[in-house]
């Protein structure tokens with residue numbers, strides 16, 4: 001068994017695939033903090049890093065895969081330990097106390113989700129207090145959003161992520177959504193633009209598609225093979 005370092009809660013630099021490398025994110029343990037995850041559900045064991053997939057998993061949770069690494073697990077668990085059991089004001093204060101001063105763009109979770117109404121409400125307070133910052137959040141915790149549907153701050157762009165236990169609420173409340181597809185063609189058939197770097201997620205107003213990562217890599221490899229070489233093209 002690997003021992004994890006004890007860390008303080010912290011925002012981290014968002015990953016290199018994001019449209020803006022200056023963005024930050026806040027992450028929690030995947031699966032463990034996702035009460036409404038279904039088709040994506042997976043969690044890394046806190047001590048061993050072993051990944052357990054949910055019984056109805058249809059596509060991989062990539063953030064859970066990263067939690068195989070002890071340093072990643074230490075980070076996400078430190079964050080969860082810091083916010084678990086807090087009321088909304090306390091969640092807001094905690095986030096405020098660790099937010100990097102230069103952060104102007106924040107993806108709410110790169111891993112994990114809103115695990116309780118209090119935690120969701122704490123984020124709404126924190127976002128409202130930080131008007132100079134732009135936030136976006138994918139979530140399958142749709143009931144918490146629906147309960148506060150008229151109280152989402154203007155500087156928070158929410159995205160309902162299909163594949164959870166309460167997908168039924170997405171259409172019922174006309175929520176902006178993201179759908180995981182397995183090819184560009186499938187996304188086109190559904191009439192959805194594809195987001196590859198979170199730009200649409202962060203700033204868009206309409207529904208969009210994500211291409212499942214393995215499928216996206218396959219497409220990119222096929223495209224690279226078909227791409228004419230300089231000599232062939234001239």
Ligand code: SF4
Pocket residue numbers: 030031033034037038040041042060061062063064110111112113140
């Ligand atoms: S909701 Fe997100 S973080 Fe949670 S298990 Fe699903 S894909 Fe992973």
